[in-house]
Amino acid sequence: MLKFLSIRDFVIVSSLELDFSAGFTALTGETGAGKSILIDALSLALGERGDATMVRTGCERAEISAEFDVGAAMQVWLEEQDLAGDDGVCLLRRVLDSGGRSRGFINGRSATLQQLREAGEQLLAIHGQHAHQSLLRPDAQRVLLDSYAGLDGDAAQVSMLHRSWQALQRRRIALNENAEAVAAERELLQFQCDELSGLNFSAPDWRVLQADYERLSHAASLLETAEFGVETLSEADSSCLAQLNALTVRVRDALAHDAALSDTLKMLESAQAELQEAVYGLRHYQQRLETDPARLHEQEQRIQNVMDAARKHRVAPEQLAEVLQRGHARLAELGGDADLAELEKQEQAARTTYLQAAKKLSAARQKSAAKLSAEITAAMQALAMQGGTFSVALLPLAEGNAHGLESIELQVAANPGVPPRSLAKVASGGELSRISLAIQVATSRIASVPTLIFDEVDSGIGGRVAEIVGALLKQLGKRYQVMCVTHLPQVAAKADQQWQVSKAVEQGVTLSHITVLGAPQRVEEIARMLGGATITDTTRKHAAEMLSLSA
Numbered sequence: 001m002l003k004f005l006s007i008r009d010f011v012i013v014s015s016l017e018l019d020f021s022a023g024f025t026a027l028t029g030e031t032g033a034g035k036s037i038l039i040d041a042l043s044l045a046l047g048e049r050g051d052a053t054m055v056r057t058g059c060e061r062a063e064i065s066a067e068f069d070v071g072a073a074m075q076v077w078l079e080e081q082d083l084a085g086d087d088g089v090c091l092l093r094r095v096l097d098s099g100g101r102s103r104g105f106i107n108g109r110s111a112t113l114q115q116l117r118e119a120g121e122q123l124l125a126i127h128g129q130h131a132h133q134s135l136l137r138p139d140a141q142r143v144l145l146d147s148y149a150g151l152d153g154d155a156a157q158v159s160m161l162h163r164s165w166q167a168l169q170r171r172r173i174a175l176n177e178n179a180e181a182v183a184a185e186r187e188l189l190q191f192q193c194d195e196l197s198g199l200n201f202s203a204p205d206w207r208v209l210q211a212d213y214e215r216l217s218h219a220a221s222l223l224e225t226a227e228f229g230v231e232t233l234s235e236a237d238s239s240c241l242a243q244l245n246a247l248t249v250r251v252r253d254a255l256a257h258d259a260a261l262s263d264t265l266k267m268l269e270s271a272q273a274e275l276q277e278a279v280y281g282l283r284h285y286q287q288r289l290e291t292d293p294a295r296l297h298e299q300e301q302r303i304q305n306v307m308d309a310a311r312k313h314r315v316a317p318e319q320l321a322e323v324l325q326r327g328h329a330r331l332a333e334l335g336g337d338a339d340l341a342e343l344e345k346q347e348q349a350a351r352t353t354y355l356q357a358a359k360k361l362s363a364a365r366q367k368s369a370a371k372l373s374a375e376i377t378a379a380m381q382a383l384a385m386q387g388g389t390f391s392v393a394l395l396p397l398a399e400g401n402a403h404g405l406e407s408i409e410l411q412v413a414a415n416p417g418v419p420p421r422s423l424a425k426v427a428s429g430g431e432l433s434r435i436s437l438a439i440q441v442a443t444s445r446i447a448s449v450p451t452l453i454f455d456e457v458d459s460g461i462g463g464r465v466a467e468i469v470g471a472l473l474k475q476l477g478k479r480y481q482v483m484c485v486t487h488l489p490q491v492a493a494k495a496d497q498q499w500q501v502s503k504a505v506e507q508g509v510t511l512s513h514i515t516v517l518g519a520p521q522r523v524e525e526i527a528r529m530l531g532g533a534t535i536t537d538t539t540r541k542h543a544a545e546m547l548s549l550s551a
Helices: 035-045 074-079 112-121 137-150 152-177 179-199 203-217 219-235 240-255 258-288 293-311 315-335 339-382 431-444 463-477 489-495 520-532 537-550
Strands: 001-009 012-020 025-030 060-068 089-097 102-106 109-112 124-127 389-401 406-413 452-454 480-486 496-504 509-516
Touching: 001 035, 012 035, 012 509, 025 463, 025 489, 035 060, 035 089, 035 124, 035 452, 035 509, 074 112, 089 112, 089 406, 102 112, 102 339, 109 112, 112 124, 124 431, 137 152, 137 339, 137 406, 152 339, 179 293, 179 315, 219 240, 240 258, 293 315, 339 389, 339 406, 339 431, 431 452, 431 463, 463 480, 489 520, 489 537, 496 520, 520 537
Parallel strands: 025 480, 025 496, 124 452, 452 480
Antiparallel strands: 001 012, 001 060, 060 089, 089 102, 102 109, 389 406, 496 509
C-alpha cells in the first residue's frame, strides 16, 4: 500500500507531501488544476520515462519519493535484487534534472528504470490513458485470465514441458544436421581417449615417476657419495671416527685432573654417536640403492610418452587426466546412432506430454474465459456501455508455444451487432478506463497489486451511471487502496476521503496544491462540482445529502 508521497519541483508543484490511507480516495478540482500531476509523479517514480519539461521552470531538478508497505512476495524480490531496506518497506525515489538526465533509487540504492518498473508492477496499477498500462499487453492479458481461473500453476507446468520438448528437439535437429561432423568428432575423440587411457596416467603416479627417475638417473653418483662418506667417517686409517675416538679417550683421561673438561667430553661423546649413526645410515643407503639400466630406460620411455601426450593436447602433464575426463564427457554428449533413435523417442514423448498438459490448460481457459467475458460484459452495461460486449478470445496457435496452444486476446464490441475486435485497437481512453474498472471488479479476488489508481473512469457518463462507478470504486476500496481522479460529484461523494487539487499564481508563478478535505470542506467541494461557479444553500444541502447517503 502507498503510504507517503513527496514531490519537489515537478511541473507546477513546488513542494508537496502526502500521507495516504486505505480505502477509496477521490481527487477533485477545477479543470486544468493539475489533477493528473499526482499520477504523473507516481508514474515517474515507477520507472516511466521523463524529460526536462517535467522539471519546474527555473529549478535544477525534480524529485519524487514514494513509500510503500510491502508484503512477503515483494520483500523476496527486493532481497533477490539486493535492494532490501527496512523489513516491509519499499522506498522508490526518482531524480530528474533540468538537462533531462535521471537517476532512480530503491531503498536508497541506485536502481535501473527496469528495476523501478518491475517494482512498480507489484506495487501499483494505474488505469487510464497511459502508455504503460498493462491491460493492453498480450502477456498481461494471458496472465489476467490464468490468474482469474486459478491456472497459474498449470500454465507454469506447460511452460516447463514446452522448454523440455524444445531442448530435445534442438538436440535432435543438431545431431541430424551434423551427422558426418559428429561421427568424425566422435571417432577422433575415441582415439584420443583410448590413447590417454593407455597411458594409465594419474597426477600422483606422475610425481612418483619423476622422483624415481631422478634417483635412478643419478644412481652411480649417489653410490660414490655414500662410499666416500663411509670411507671418510670410519674405514680410512685416519678416519674421522678413529681420530674422534682417540681424542675422546685422551679427554676422558684428562678429566681426572681437571673437571672443567666435563662439558667438552659430553660434546665429543655426542659427536661420536652422531657420526656413528651417519655411518650406519650411509651403509644402509648403499644396500638399498640400486642401479637398474633396464628400469631406468623404461621410466625414460614412460616420461617421454607422457610429455608427448601433453604437447599434443597443449596442456601440462598434470592436466592430462582432466583432458581424458572431458573427452569421455563429450563422447557421452555426442552419443552414437542408437542415441539418435533414443533421442527421437524422448522428443516424441516430451511433445506428447506437452500437448496433453496444454490441451487440459486450453479447456480450463475456455471455460473461465466464457465466465470472465460474461462478468465484464455485465459490468460494462452499468458503466454507460449499453449493448457493448467483452470477450476473452483464445486464438489458436498451430504448434503452440511456451504459454500453451493459444494466445489470449481481450476483445470488445462497443455497440450491438459489431464483431469484437482487439481491446487495444477499439477502446477509447474513457472506455478503456471503464473497462479496466469492470475487469478490476470482476477479478478483485485475484488482483496482485495492493494499490489501484483510476484516471478518467467517468469520462462521458453522469447521473445514475456515475453513482454506479462510485459504488464500484468504493467496493474495490474495501479490498484495495483505490484512488480516482474525477470531476463527477456522484463518484467523489462515495469516497472514504477526498483531496482537492487547485492551482494559484504566486509571485508570478503558477503552482499546484493538494488539500486534504475535512467534512465541511467536502460539502463545499461537492457543491462546487454540482453547481459550478455559483454555490447556493440548496446546492450545499444536496451535497451534504449525497455525502450522508454515501457514508
